[in-house]
Amino acid sequence: MSWRTGVLLLFALALAGCAGSRPRSSHGAGARGEGRASGGFVDDLSRSQGSRYRDGKDSVPPPIDVSRIPEPVPKIEPRSLYGNKSPYTVLGQTYRVLPSARGYDERGIASFYGAKFHGYKTSSLEDYDMYAFSAAHKTLPLPSYARVTNLANGKSVIVRINDRGPFHENRLIDLSYAAAVKIGVWPKGTGLVEVRAIDPAHPDDAAAPPMELAAPAAVPQGGARPTIWLQVGAFADLANADRVAQQLRSARLAPVQVIDAQVNGRSIRRVRVGPLEDVERADQVTAQIERLGLPRPQVAVD
Secondary structure (H helix, E strand, O other): OOOOOOHHHHHHHHHHOOOOOOOOHHHOEOOOOEEEOOOOOEEEOOOOHHHHOOOOOOOOOOOOOHHHOOOOOOOOOOOOOOOOOOOEEEOOEEEOOOOOOOOOEEEEEEEEEOHHHOOOEOOOOOEOOOOOOEEEEOOOOOOEEEEEEEOOOOOEEEEEEEEOOOOOOOEEEEEEHHHHHHHOOOOOOOEEEEEEEEOOOOHHHOOOOHHHHHHHHHOOOOOOOOOEEEEEEEEOOHHHHHHHHHHHHHHOOOOEEEEEEEEOOEEEEEEEEEEEOOHHHHHHHHHHHHHOOOOOOEEEEO
16 A cells, blocks of 8 residues: 655645645635545644544555546646645655656556545645546646556556655555556555656657557566666766675675666766565665665666
8 A cells, every 4th residue: 555644744835835825715625724525524634644534544445347437538737726836845855846747757666545545635635536547646747647557467547647645765656546456556556667648738749558558568578577676876976886886785685787878978877776576675675775874766667
């Protein structure tokens, strides 16, 4: 299941970015930061993260037939008044919201969130609906659209991104329960995915059809599966790269690679750890790398 601590701080940041005003009733919230959610209860945004939700742990309902749920149709929408403040900081990490979704295409680890958050406000102050195809992302504008493809099976879904997160390290996107079921991330809880943004203002750049996108990466000839790597750094100072690589090798966490590359005409060395067999192992090695005093690594999926 996903981990969504820090969302209350996001609300505060979002509201601060709107001339310090509280959300009006037309946005589903009252003067005291309370929103009447779709389930009829009051979502009090001023309460602490631990007491805001009725349920202490996330859960999911019985399996659902997602074939009857329509995918969102990407359309041009104005930016949400809330949830687009940039930069913003959560749990000591600073993020910058992208000026546009155009051209965004990343691979990483997807998680999902379910019944605990159903009916409560997202960062854009819309009600979270776990039965709709939606998602949370740290840097894509709110709202925006993306095609999410499970690299293990080639299944994909278009989601509307209307929330911020996930703030669990190593996670790229948090899917709604329905979206996770659609592409097979549920019931395991996590999956390796490609997130390709769809910009309705530039239809020629639209995401490729699911099979065209997924076939070479998701199920290559020979039955190979996508693999997880942790990139500890990309160094212009080649000696620094070698020192970090040696520190990692001495720790014997996992195999270490040093890859020479050219970026904008400059020589760099990427230091990567892996391949790692699954998400759980990637999380474990990430924590071990941070305990060595090294920067938090970034997930790379090949």
